[in-house]
Every structure is written in structure tokens, then in C-alpha cells.
Amino acid sequence: MREAYHDQLGQLADQLADMCGMAGDAMERATSALLQADLGLAEQVIGDDVKIDDVRASIEEQAYALLALQAPVATDLRIVLAVIHAAESVERMGDLALHVAKAARRRHPNHVLSDTVEPYFAEMGRIAVELAREATDIIRTQDVERARSLEDADDAMDDLHRHLFTVIMDKDWPHGVPSAVDTTLLGRFYERFADHAVSVAKRTVFVVTGRMPGYGDDIDD
Template sequence: MPTTAAMTGLTVSSLGRATGRVGPPSRRTADGRVLAAQSSPACRTVFTRRCQGGPRGPHRDGPETTGSWPRAPTTSTTKGPVDPMRSLFHEELETLSDELVELSRLSARALERATRALLGADLELAEQVISEDEQIDALRRDLDNRAIDAIARQQPVATDLRQLVTTLRMSADLERCGDLARHVAKLARLRYPVCAVSGELTDVFAQMSEHAQAMCLRSGEIVSAQDASGAAELQQQDDTMDRLHREVFRILLEPEWDGGTQAAIDATLLSRYYERFADHAVSVAIRVVYLVTGVWMDEQEAASRDHLGGGGVPRAGI
């Protein structure tokens, strides 16, 4: 009796050609029966895999796995080239930060020299402080021009924009510190050859100058490191300056004061100069908090008080 393959007219080879699959060759006997030829183990393995839906070709990377397709090659995740314009922009931001640090150093140095001229009645030193204030003004103008140019060219957002905006404010604070040092030098020149400060006030103003210089230098370090925690440190130091400021008025209001009206007015102005110098240093640090966090320090304090149920009105900015 003819086999099923003979009745249908299909052989394993013809079935493979019809379906696109490759099978082992077949042969026919003398009485017309179709017999499948014995194939090698390798042929049977490939034939079986292909019938099971396996890969349509031999592996080139290693032995085939039954019923599995080769994995797609891993895509490289390396970053593309860095935008040179962005690199230049960030270099410009670093330059602005360095100039702010230099501005703080120059202002602190100006106050130190102005105080020496004040307490020592040194006219020449006072004149130098007054004339060198132009260097501080020129640095501030250059810094502001750079910041405005960067805003116009780069159109920054987020932290970059905050850094440029706060740079403009901080440069104004530090330049004002230089102006206050110049005021001290001008008063020393005005009273020459007499020393504008004498007696118990001499020690008080020496301490105020020392604290103000340290605070100004520290503000530059806070800007360079973008240290948001430095503002609290400077505010504590500012409490010392406020105490010394009140000490000046205590001395002036004592019945034993015999320095006269002119000396009292000079001491009042000088105390105000030193106290405001320190306030501007604190202001710089507070702006660094905004730069790093995006929130003004006074708003953080108000939110903290509300969270604790204390309420209250935020302290006005400096």
C-alpha cells in the first residue's frame, strides 16, 4: 500500500523546498516506495531547530541555542562631544566667582589700611586708600559688564541664571564695602594732624575693624565654595559687631564723656561705617544661600517658624 507521502506526492525534500526549510535528502525504492535517507546528526540538529522556529542561519559567534534568536548587539551609551560654548560659559562663571573673591580681598585690605590711618593719624596712608578705591570700582564695573554680557549671549536658566543675578548684587555689596573703607580714610584725612579717635574708643574701633575684615574675607570664601551654611556663621559674627556698635554709643552717652560734640559725631559716623561694612558681608553670604537653594534665607526661616507654630514676620533683607 502506498505511503502517505507517496499519495500526496510530497517528499521531505519537496516539503522543505515548499516551506523554505532545508531537510535531509530522500530516495525511492524499486517498488515505488519513498524512503527518507539517513542524514548526519548535524543535519538532523539543524533541521529540528529550524522546524522549531530557531535561528535561520548558523551562529558565527558560537554554538547555536535551540529555539533562540541571537541577541541584538549592545548599543554604546557614551556621551557625545561637549559643547564648546557651554564650556566657555562655565569658565566665565568661574571667572566671575574669582573676581568676587578678589573684590572681597581688596575691600578688606582697604579697611585695614584705613583703620591704621585713622588710629595713627597717617595722612599718606589715608590718601592711598582713597585713591586706590578706584581699583575696586573698576573691578566691580568689569564684573558687572561680564555678567550682563553672559546673560545676553547665553540666556541662562535655573542655577546659572541665579548665579549671574546674584553676582550683580554681590558685586554691589562688596564695592560698597570699599566705599565705606574710603569714608574711614576720608575722616582720618579730615582730622589730620589730630587723631579722630582717642581714649576708650580706640580699642573699640580696632576690634570693629578686625571683625569686619574677617567677615569680608569669609564672605569671599563662602562665594568661592558656594557654602550655604556660611551665612549662619557670619550672622553670629555680625552679632558681635552689633554689640561693639552699641558699646560706642554707651561710651558717648556716659556722663564722663568729655570729648566734645565734634568727636562724638565722628565716633557715631565711624561706628556706622564699620557696622554697615559687616552688614554687607552678611548680605553676600545670604545671597549665596539663594544661589545654592533657590530660596531666600528669610523665607526659609519663616517657613521653619510656621512649621513649629511660631508664626512671625520674616526679617527684612539687608
């Protein structure tokens, strides 16, 4: 009975890792759609978002069943609770990739971004996907040190996001207000995606150690 229970916990973690990988793939495609004005890729991200939502629904259903039927304690309880919260963050990652794809679709066949800021978004997209893939591996391995190091990559995203504002706010910005608004919103999507990936890694630290690093910095949107 106990072995079957731990198998169920393992399945929950595997589903969460798969879901995180899906969110990373979505952001990779969404970034390509954004930079290349690729309508097909944008539509793929938009159509696939429901799959991420379905995985979250399945995870929550199984997690709540475990809470109700098995009354887990200590580490087992931490796993179930961490998976529930992490699945919410991963779903938000998928939603943020969806927002990027919708922006690409909305402006098609034109490019959303000006040539001035496209290199920033290429790098932000790279970091976002790297964070999602790292978080995926961290879920599977429960590597605490690797989870803690994820914040370094998030710092790089934050630096890019801040610098983007200086570019937009420059008095010589030549691309107009609509372009500045699009750039601001898209930058926020990438920055929040990275924050959610870090939040998922923090949940792994919580599972292993029983302590939530950076408590109070958790993600609200």
C-alpha cells in the same frame, strides 16, 4: 560651548571674590590709618578705591552680556543675578572703608578718635576685616554652612556698635560734640560694612539653595 559658558560664570565669581578681598584690605588699611593717624595709609585707601569700582563695572558688564547672549536658566541664572547684587554690596564695602580713610585724612595730624573709644574701633576693624575675608572664601567655596555662621560675627559687631552709643551718650563724656559726631559716624561705617559682608554671604546661600535667607533684611545703603 557649555563648558566655555561655565568658565565665564567661574570667572565672574573669581572676580567677585577678588573684589571682596580688596574691600577687606581697604578696611584693614583704613582702620590702621584711623588708629595711628597714618596719612600715607589713608591716601592709599582713597587712591585705590577706584580699582574696586572698576572691578564692579567689569563684573556688571560681563554679567549683563551673559544674560543677554546666553539666556541662563535655573542655577546659572541665580549665579549671574547673585553676582550682580553682591558686587553692589562689595562696592559699598569699599566706599565705607573710603569714608574711614577720609576721616583719618581730614583730622590729620590729629587722631580722629579719643582714647576712650579707640579700643572699640580696633575690635570693630578686626571683625570687619574678618567678615570680608570670610565672605571672600565663601564666594570661592560656596560653603552654605560657613555663610550662615557669618551672622555670629555680625552680631558681635552689632553689640560693639550698640555699646559705643552708651559710651558716647554718657553724661560724663569728656571729649565734646565734634568727637561724639565723628565717633557716631565711624561706628555706623563699620556696622554697615559688616552688614554688607553678610549680605554677600547670603547671596552665596541663594546661589546654592535657591532661597535667600533673611529676605527682607537686605541692605539698602
